[in-house]
Amino acid sequence: MGATRTRNEQARLLVVPAIALAVACTGVAAVPAIAADAAKPVTHTVVMDGVKYAPDALTLRRGDTVVWVNKDPFPHNVTAKGAFESPDIAAGKSWKWTARKTGDYAYMCTLHPNMKGTLKVE
Numbered sequence: 166m167g168a169t170r171t172r173n174e175q176a177r178l179l180v181v182p183a184i185a186l187a188v189a190c191t192g193v194a195a196v197p198a199i200a201a202d203a204a205k206p207v208t209h210t211v212v213m214d215g216v217k218y219a220p221d222a223l224t225l226r227r228g229d230t231v232v233w234v235n236k237d238p239f240p241h242n243v244t245a246k247g248a249f250e251s252p253d254i255a256a257g258k259s260w261k262w263t264a265r266k267t268g269d270y271a272y273m274c275t276l277h278p279n280m281k282g283t284l285k286v287e
């Protein structure tokens with residue numbers, strides 16, 4: 166996770182002067198939107214509530230992070246064998262994973278085998 170943060174900070178260091186320069190030259194309109202589009206990693210949240218993942222299908226880009234937040238009063242996990250396997254995530258806790266490879270990932274909670282989700286990493 167430390168590496169992700171460092172990369173974000175580097176991206177920010179590059180983006181901020183670019184915005185400042187563009188604003189100085191052209192004014193404010195639309196420039197931040199263009200800068201934000203430059204493959205900056207995004208964090209997506211999946212809530213675990215009522216023994217379901219919400220959303221249960223998510224598309225993300227390589228470098229993005231998914232945070233699963235357990236809002237149920239009992240543990241869940243996030244298991245995609247061979248790709249990622251969380252420990253059991255206690256009530257109120259969360260767990261995160263950063264996508265490094267493209268592909269389709271089907272995952273489930275091994276404690277509740279009907280609890281399933283998918284990630285598509287582009």
Ligand SMILES: [Cu+2]
Nearest residue numbers: 241274276277
């Ligand atoms: Cu579960």
